[in-house]
Structure formats: structure tokens, C-alpha cells
Amino acid sequence: MEDSHRWLDFPLRDGDIILSTRSKHGTTWTQMICALLVFQTPDLPAPLTELSPWLDWTIAPKATVFARLEAQRHRRFIKTHTPLDGIPVHPAARYIVVARHPLDAAVLLYHQGDNIIRERVAELTGEPVPEAKRGPRPELHEWLVAWTLSENDPREAPDMLPGVMAHLSDAWRRRAESNLLLVHYADLAADLEGEMRRIAAWLDIEVDETRWPELVKAATFGEMKAKADQVAPDPAGLFRSRDAFFRRGTSGSAAELLTPEEFAAYERRIESMAPKELLTWLHRP
Template sequence: MPEAPFRYRSPDEDSARWHGFPFRDGDIVISTRSKCGTTWAQMICALLVLQTPELPAPLTTLSPWLDWLVEPRDEVYARLAAQRHRRFVKTHTPLDGVPQDPRVTYLVVARHPLDMAVSLYHQGANIDRVRLAELTGRSAPTGPAPRRPDVPEWLRSWIDRDVDPREELDSLPGVLWHYRDAWARRDEPNVVLVHYDDLSADLAGQMRRLADRLGIDVPAPRWPQLVEAATFDRMRVRADLLVPDPLGVLKDRDAFFRRGGSGAARELLGADDLARYRARVAGSVPADLLDWLHRGR
């Protein structure tokens, strides 16, 4: 008998919302850590499934975040049940927290942990905590906001934090936990791993690879417009349609697509900090996974 999925919980998410979800043949589950290319992967799936750059609805409607607590579970289920196209659903839950179904393709997008951390830092400043608390039924924060460290200081503390990875999924141990679980499943026929830097370096090639893995046939004349619609610059122009903020949690939607590149942390940290990072991750996950994550850096 298969092992029951682990339950991941945070103030804003609960993976138990996946339990009992009625999968369909062909469903796609997009499983990523925060700021690792989630919206990019959702957009690519939308383009491949619908085969048009003109989406019929906002991306969050087409591809809801199932375990986010800001929207009632039954409403999300009902919206997905009404969809007639092939479904592609977002989650930040590792694969060991999502029911495994052979009819489903599980797409995991990974990014260099330090690049993810820099994006996470900036995203944290863009979240309206009062609005988020209101939507999740928690008490709003009161009193003056604590001092926010600068990026290098915050990165050093992020590298050094020693926490339970299943309790703090956006910590360094949590990021590695998510990737290690996916890496162990990478040879399963319905698990696809994609690296953020590969999307940056060869978007067209990665989209064709994903179409092949999903069994989607795209007519040759249609490819250029689909690839162009998935570029970072084009997605930033269409932020109102694509940013995952249907209920006003972000202070500035345009700031969501901030930079899109890689290497920011290595520009901010010194040699000693980078050495400390390498020492922290060494031995915590398989060496071949680290080589893949770091892409020879």
C-alpha cells in the first residue's frame, strides 16, 4: 500500500488540500519552491496546452494554487472541475506531500538556491502582510515593523539557519529537501525536472522538450509566437494577466518580475560567504544533484 503523503503546513498553505483531489488523466502538477520559476512554468504549460499566446483568463484562474489558504478549497476544486482543457495546477509542496497518480505528470522546476534566496528576499518586501492575514483569518501584525537587514546580511543568516526542512520549506534545508525528493524520482516516467537556467539559456529547446514529455504536438508555424510569449520580457509586460495575485496580496504587481536572471547572490557575497554556503550544502544532498543545481558555478 502506498505511503500517505506528508502534510506540509504553514500560516498560508496546507498540503492536506490535495488529499482527495479528483485527478484526471493528463493532469499536470507544477511543484516548485517559491521564486524558482513557478509562474514561468505555469505560463509555458498554458501556452503548450492552449496553443495560443492570448490566454482566455488570468493565469491564476487557469492554473490555481491549490494549497494556498487565501481561497476556500471547495471553490478551487469547483473551478478546476469546470475546466475542459488539460489542467495544470500549481503547488509549492514537495512531491512527497502530493498524492502520486500514474495518470499525472509532475513538473518540478529547480533553481540555484542562492538565486532563489535573493528573489525571495525582494518578494518578502512586496507582500502586504495585513491583507494576507485578513485572507487567511489570522491576526494582522501590529506595532512597528522590525528592522529589515540588507540583502547580504539576510543571505548570510539564510545560509546559516539550521531548521527542520519540512517546517521551513523556504529555508536552505527546505529548498534542498524539495529538490532531493524530486531528484530521487527523476527516472520515473511521469516526473520531469527542469532547471531555471536552462529555461533562460534555451527557452525554445526546453519548451519543445516539455511538449515532448507531455505528449503535446505543436504545429511548427505556431512555435515562434508561443516561445516569444514565454520570454521574461514579454511576461513582465503582461504582469496584470500573469502575476499570481488575484486577491491583492502584493503591494506592487510590476515588482513581481524583478530581474529574472541568475548570479545575483554571487555578486553580493564575498568569497568567505560563498565558501560557507558550499560547506553547508556539501553532503546534504547527492553530489550529482548539487552539480546539476549549481551548473558548474
């Protein structure tokens, strides 16, 4: 359902905000924060998926996505799951990469698989449901262990462990670049207002002090879940439940699903994929 080649034909504007994330790393949360900062009101003028289209998503025709973005007069903020090494890096655009504890993201990805209507995907893409997606799924523990040991090509399976670490490692190498901001899901959870203020300052967006309380409240988990019909990334009806998309997860809790031996194997595996500084940052409480 993704085609990063679209970026080659897309005309970027100065000031565009590109949100480059892996699945279940806080994409929708960061889109909402950007929407609140750009419009400076909880009453957004359109559903979040219209304000911040997923440019690579092939279910939405390329011409339609490009035309929608071309018509936007506000500062654009665009979603992609493509790593930075797969999209043009415009010197006058801003890029935000959101990271999360990999095991937590994996568990949420597993649950999202139960929420996707595969037949609807097949209907819209014209492709049959893949053999691997048919029949009963393995239990969460079995699936998570396999995820930690996966050796998939990051380009073919970007949401498996090698793909996640390739995406984050590439961003980490670029972290000193002035038009790149790294955001950690755990920081959003621990200090939402502080992180929203940090993002606003980095984007050179000024917010009246009187507006901050309502903007921060609108970005909380409870408020976003209450508006799932307007906020969930499901314009084509792929989810069984938009409400179920917002599944609360505690940072670091997924590690408890593995035995000590399995977690040690995960640590050994991931140590070969990324620099120690990134792993320390990624796995901190």
C-alpha cells in the same frame, strides 16, 4: 497560507500536470509555458491564476478551487509548492519540478518580501502579522548569510535552505520515474524554445511549427512582465506591485553578494544536504 492536506481530497485526472516548485524557482514561468502549450495561443482565455490555481493556497476556499478545477475541460495544470513526498503521485498524471540556483532564488524571495502587503495577508487569513515580519528587515547581505546557515525544519520553513534542498533532493531521487520531469531555470533562460519543445514532447503535446515563434515570444520575460496584471500570481491583491513581481535575475549572480568565506561556508553546508550530482546540476552556469 498553505495546506497540503487538500491534496488528499482532490480527485486527479489522467494527464493532469502538477507543477511542484519552491518559491521563486520559476513557478509562474513554467505555468505560462504549460498554458501556451495547452491552449496553443498567446491569447489565453483567462488570467493565469484562474487557468492554473494554486491548490494548497488557503486564502482561496477549498470548495472554490476544487469547483474551478472540476469545471475545466482543457488539460489541467496545477500549481503547488508542496514537495512530491507531500502529495499523491498518480501514475497517469505528469509532475514537473523546477529547480534554480538556491542563492538566486533566496535573493528574489527577499525582495518579494518587500512586495507583500502583510496586513492584507492577515486580513484574509484571520491571523496576525507574525512578529518576525514586523518592523524593519535586515539588509539583504545579512539576511542572505542567515539564510545559508538556517537550520529550520523543512516542514515549518520550506523556503529556507533546508526546505529548498529537501524539496529538490526528493525530486532528484525520483528523476528516473517516467512521469517526472526536472526543469532547470538556467536552461529556460539559455534556450527557451528548446526547453519549451522538450516540455511539449514530454507532455505528448503536438504544436504546429508555425505557432512556435509566437508561443516562445509570449513566454519571454518581457512579454510576461508586460502582462503582469494577467500573469502575476496575485488574485487577492497581496502585492504592492504586480509589475515588481517580475524581477530579472541572472543565474548565479547572487553568489557575488557573499564574501569568499561566506560562500565557502554555504558550499560546506549544502554539501551535507544533497548528493554531489544534484549540486553539480543545480549550480552549473
